[in-house]
Amino acid sequence: xxxxxxxxxxxxxxxxxxxxxxxxxxxxxxxxxxxxxxxxxxxxxxxxxxxxxxxxxxxxxxxxxxxxxxxxxxxxxxxxxxxxxxxxxxxxxxxxxxxxxxxxxxxxxxxxxxxxxxxxxxxxxxxxxxxxxxxxxxxxxxxxxxxxxxxxxxxxxxxxxxxxxxxxxxxxxxxxxxxxxxxxxxxxxxxxxxxxxxxxxxxxxxxxxxxxxxxxxxxxxxxxxxxxxxxxxxxxxxxxxxxxxxxxxxxxxxxxxxxxxxxxxxxxxxxxxxxxxxxxxxxxxxxxxxxxxxxxxxxxxxxxxxxxxxxxxxxxxxxxxxxxxxxxxxxxxxxxxxxxxxxxxxxxxxxxxxxxxxxxxxxxxxxxxxxxxxxxxxxxxxxxxxxxxxxxxxxxxxxxxxxxxxxxxxxxxxxxxxxxxxxxxxxxxxxxxxxxxxxxxxxxxxxxxxxxxxxxxxxxxxxxxxxxxxxxxxxxxxxxxxxxxxxxxxxxxxxxxxxxxxxxxxxxxxxxxxxxxxxxxxxxxxxxxxxxxxxxxxxxxxxx
Numbered sequence: 001x002x003x004x005x006x007x008x009x010x011x012x013x014x015x016x017x018x019x020x021x022x023x024x025x026x027x028x029x030x031x032x033x034x035x036x037x038x039x040x041x042x043x044x045x046x047x048x049x050x051x052x053x054x055x056x057x058x059x060x061x062x063x064x065x066x067x068x069x070x071x072x073x074x075x076x077x078x079x080x081x082x083x084x085x086x087x088x089x090x091x092x093x094x095x096x097x098x099x100x101x102x103x104x105x106x107x108x109x110x111x112x113x114x115x116x117x118x119x120x121x122x123x124x125x126x127x128x129x130x131x132x133x134x135x136x137x138x139x140x141x142x143x144x145x146x147x148x149x150x151x152x153x154x155x156x157x158x159x160x161x162x163x164x165x166x167x168x169x170x171x172x173x174x175x176x177x178x179x180x181x182x183x184x185x186x187x188x189x190x191x192x193x194x195x196x197x198x199x200x201x202x203x204x205x206x207x208x209x210x211x212x213x214x215x216x217x218x219x220x221x222x223x224x225x226x227x228x229x230x231x232x233x234x235x236x237x238x239x240x241x242x243x244x245x246x247x248x249x250x251x252x253x254x255x256x257x258x259x260x261x262x263x264x265x266x267x268x269x270x271x272x273x274x275x276x277x278x279x280x281x282x283x284x285x286x287x288x289x290x291x292x293x294x295x296x297x298x299x300x301x302x303x304x305x306x307x308x309x310x311x312x313x314x315x316x317x318x319x320x321x322x323x324x325x326x327x328x329x330x331x332x333x334x335x336x337x338x339x340x341x342x343x344x345x346x347x348x349x350x351x352x353x354x355x356x357x358x359x360x361x362x363x364x365x366x367x368x369x370x371x372x373x374x375x376x377x378x379x380x381x382x383x384x385x386x387x388x389x390x391x392x393x394x395x396x397x398x399x400x401x402x403x404x405x406x407x408x409x410x411x412x413x414x415x416x417x418x419x420x421x422x423x424x425x426x427x428x429x430x431x432x433x434x435x436x437x438x439x440x441x442x443x444x445x446x447x448x449x450x451x452x453x454x455x456x457x458x459x460x461x462x463x464x465x466x467x468x469x470x471x472x473x474x475x476x477x478x479x480x481x482x483x484x485x486x487x488x489x490x491x492x493x494x495x496x497x498x499x500x501x502x503x504x505x506x507x508x509x510x511x512x513x514x515x516x517x518x519x520x521x522x523x524x525x526x527x528x529x530x531x532x533x534x535x536x537x538x539x540x541x542x543x544x
């Protein structure tokens with residue numbers, strides 16, 4: 001990568017535009033300044049290929065790239081997949097004079113945007129202004145690319161001491177690094193110290209997100225609301241407030257804040273999906289259908305495209321009495337995604353359509369087919385889809401299917417006993433099946449059983465009985481294979497065992513498997529990332 005004293009000749013630059021004339025214009029302007037390392041991409045997919053192969057210092061990306069990904073989706077994927085670091089300058093180019101409206105509320109913001117027509121003076125003025133700030137992040141960027149967060153943190157602290165001009169940006173970056181390292185207490189202290197001097201919305205939002213992770217819902221709610229009241233366009237605070245309200249069981253309030261958020265930033269696949277979920281729970285089928293349809297449309301070329309959005313769109317169309325449209329959404333699901341689990345998910349959705357709209361014989365037939373694959377499929381599917389499968393079996397199946405439905409709901413509780421929202425959703429399935437009292441007993445017993453097993457493992461660990469704790473947790477995982485807390489506790493105890501004795505190296509492969517499972521279930525789980533770094537340090541020490 002270029003250094004702060006380097007000229008254009010040492011920069012690696014990517015130009016992304018679907019028009020050859022614009023690519024050539026930018027390339028020629030940059031070459032006149034001395035740039036030598038310039039790559040070109042004609043569309044979004046080609047840009048992603050380039051970004052995955054080369055670390056770029058500067059990216060010029062047009063917003064409209066023809067068919068496929070647009071420029072914003074390329075930026076989102078590049079950041080999500082860590083293809084660009086904090087020192088990369090990303091300049092979005094737009095033919096629209098309303099670019100502020102396009103990018104102002106985007107979660108993945110470019111460093112700058114330029115509105116066509118472009119001139120050399122405009123390009124270099126904006127570029128040089130932006131990279132003057134980015135120069136302070138070079139060492140931090142390199143450490144983060146190498147996944148060495150402790151080194152990135154040290155570099156950040158060093159720069160904070162010497163680079164007073166960019167201290168605010170550096171402190172913001174430091175807070176993010178601390179959170180990624182699982183150092184929530186230190187991150188909270190940092191945000192508190194910043195807020196004592198100035199009321200930055202990013203610092204208050206960062207602190208609110210930590211309070212949410214810590215389960216301090218009232219504190220989180222107050223902080224998020226304060227940010228929104230003072231900065232009505234700060235979209236990240238809306239998402240945090242929605243998650244907080246959802247955990248508090250305030251469905252209508254959650255729906256209201258999400259509706260405000262999608263007006264500001266309508267193209268977020270995940271936010272539209274969440275709005276659809278909450279609207280469906282509150283019985284607002286009109287808002288739910290619109291939100292799911294938008295989630296599907298905005299995710300068509302996005303890294304965040306999810307089969308659950310298609311599944312839920314089919315579900316809400318079925319609930320609205322539109323079985324033909326529901327079946328079309330299911331066909332789209334099968335076209336867009338492949339694999340055995342997708343086929344099962346589509347079958348569940350079809351069963352729901354027939355259960356709600358007829359013929360009932362078809363719903364019963366599908367419930368029977370699903371019974372034999374339900375347990376294995378549930379491990380790979382989201383709790384939402386698993387609950388729909390269980391509901392189908394309870395409402396449309398025979399005796400054996402009903403038993404399997406109960407078993408599936410019990411499994412959902414065991415794997416998510418610490419999540420009150422999911423527990424409430426399971427109870428709602430029982431309510432719809434006219435099994436409210438039986439459901440309450442099952443939810444309580446399954447939750448208690450999972451909690452007691454977890455507590456036993458923690459107690460054995462505290463007593464130093466590590467092997468007993470590991471064996472207990474292995475047995476518990478057979479009963480609740482996707483319980484993230486159990487997986488994290490198991491990894492922690494295994495690491496203690498590995499660090500205590502090099503003779504236990506047989507655990508290494510098991511830890512790798514468990515970490516991969518945590519990453520599949522909750523990719524951004526702070527404790528999981530912290531344990532992964534600890535495991536990497538152990539492997540480096542052993543191999544040295």
